[in-house]
Amino acid sequence: MNSAAIYPGSFDPVTNGHLDIIERGLKLFDKVIVAILINPAKQSQALFSVEERIDMLAISLKGIPNVEVDYFDGLLVDYAAKKNATAILRGMRAVSDFEYEFQLALMNRRLNRDIQTVFLMTGFRWIFTSSSIIKEAARFGGDVTSMVPDVVNQKLKEKFSKF
Numbered sequence: 001m002n003s004a005a006i007y008p009g010s011f012d013p014v015t016n017g018h019l020d021i022i023e024r025g026l027k028l029f030d031k032v033i034v035a036i037l038i039n040p041a042k043q044s045q046a047l048f049s050v051e052e053r054i055d056m057l058a059i060s061l062k063g064i065p066n067v068e069v070d071y072f073d074g075l076l077v078d079y080a081a082k083k084n085a086t087a088i089l090r091g092m093r094a095v096s097d098f099e100y101e102f103q104l105a106l107m108n109r110r111l112n113r114d115i116q117t118v119f120l121m122t123g124f125r126w127i128f129t130s131s132s133i134i135k136e137a138a139r140f141g142g143d144v145t146s147m148v149p150d151v152v153n154q155k156l157k158e159k160f161s162k163f
Helices: 016-025 050-060 076-082 095-111 131-139 150-161
Strands: 004-009 031-037 067-072 087-092 116-121
Touching (some): 004 016, 031 050, 031 076, 050 067, 050 150, 095 116, 131 150
Parallel strands (some): 004 031, 004 087, 031 067, 087 116
């Protein structure tokens, strides 16, 4: 049986912490579908367009087999069922993530009992990183080279050189 997991998120931008979760997820599942959630309420707040995020993910994941990059709107469990995924893969950095993630997992289980949620603790090296913190540091000229793939670092420099 081929197993697939959906790894949802905004990925605005993708970080090395995200890549760590994807690579570790591939040890548990035959395929990981990295799915960008299109949230109309947050689209105006995004630094990168969906197309830019897809491109950065595709470049960052080049050479890693069994990974698909996609986007979706609507209910995550509906998208997962459409993609024949058996699980939702979620990374957690700290205890503060747990309550929100637990609520989401319970709601998703209520909506579709056939799709499981699997939590992976973020690798210790990436525990402090988040897309928001990285964007904030980059906005003010901080060096985020070691926290993001090269393509993301370059795109952040391009975006913030315009401000």
